[in-house]
Amino acid sequence: MSKRPISEQLAARVPPGQVLTDKFPVLTYGPTPPFDPRTWDFRVFGLVEMPLRLTYEEFHALPRSEMVADFHCVTTWSRLDNRWEGVRIADLMQLVRLAPEARFVIVHCDGDYTTNLPLHEFLDEDTMLAYRHDGRDLEPDHGYPLRLVVPKLYGWKSAKWVRALEFSANDQRGFWEVRGYHNHADPWKEERYSFQEEQED
Numbered sequence: 001m002s003k004r005p006i007s008e009q010l011a012a013r014v015p016p017g018q019v020l021t022d023k024f025p026v027l028t029y030g031p032t033p034p035f036d037p038r039t040w041d042f043r044v045f046g047l048v049e050m051p052l053r054l055t056y057e058e059f060h061a062l063p064r065s066e067m068v069a070d071f072h073c074v075t076t077w078s079r080l081d082n083r084w085e086g087v088r089i090a091d092l093m094q095l096v097r098l099a100p101e102a103r104f105v106i107v108h109c110d111g112d113y114t115t116n117l118p119l120h121e122f123l124d125e126d127t128m129l130a131y132r133h134d135g136r137d138l139e140p141d142h143g144y145p146l147r148l149v150v151p152k153l154y155g156w157k158s159a160k161w162v163r164a165l166e167f168s169a170n171d172q173r174g175f176w177e178v179r180g181y182h183n184h185a186d187p188w189k190e191e192r193y194s195f196q197e198e199q200e201d
């Protein structure tokens with residue numbers, strides 16, 4: 001963790017209770033799942049007009065974008081200015097027609113990890129399914145071949161090894177959301193733990 005003083009401008013980008021790091025720690029529950037490009041696929045299902053299935057090659061043929069974003073882990077480290085490359089959710093959603101009842105997305109990953117997001121935040125301009133980080137392919141431990149990036153929520157919503165998106169009318173708490181972490185996870189409001197949800201209205 002960096003001990004040097006940081007500028008006011010930088011400090012304004014660090015949410016309460018967070019400490020900056022230049023490293024890129026690996027935060028995973030369990031082992032890094034194996035990856036085989038011949039069998040890997042990416043699916044969209046649930047409240048959509050037509051379910052979607054893309055192979056590894058088809059996914060990589062989607063329009064590619066780049067974005068720079070900060071990353072905040074609930075264990076208190078923040079890493080600024082990550083350069084992600086991949087497919088913006090806004091571009092992916094050109095291929096998907098949602099049913100009007102869809103209000104949540106459940107992200108399904110290899111290794112049985114899941115996480116949940118409100119649809120409107122998932123569809124924001126700043127979300128991406130990334131396969132590169134800081135100019136290189138993602139390391140397997142950081143989610144290769146594909147991870148979600150949701151900069152405005154704590155890192156556990158940025159699911160690694162994503163295989164499917166499920167659109168749903170009902171919210172379904174994911175892996176950490178059923179194990180004591182906050183359902184929403186806004187780092188600026190320090191929405192860390194599920195017990196805080198009872199104090200909200």
Ligand SMILES: Nc1nc2c(c(=O)[nH]1)N[C@H]1C(S)=C(S)[C@@H](COP(=O)(O)O)O[C@H]1N2
Nearest residue numbers: 025026027028029073113142155156159160
């Ligand atoms: N599939 C999966 N995705 C995951 C996790 C995990 O355990 N499994 N950990 C989450 C947590 S708690 C954080 S902070 C980020 C960390 O990403 P990193 O390991 O690339 O730093 O991944 C998130 N995505």
Ligand SMILES: [Mo]
Nearest residue numbers: 073074155156
């Ligand atoms: Mo985390």
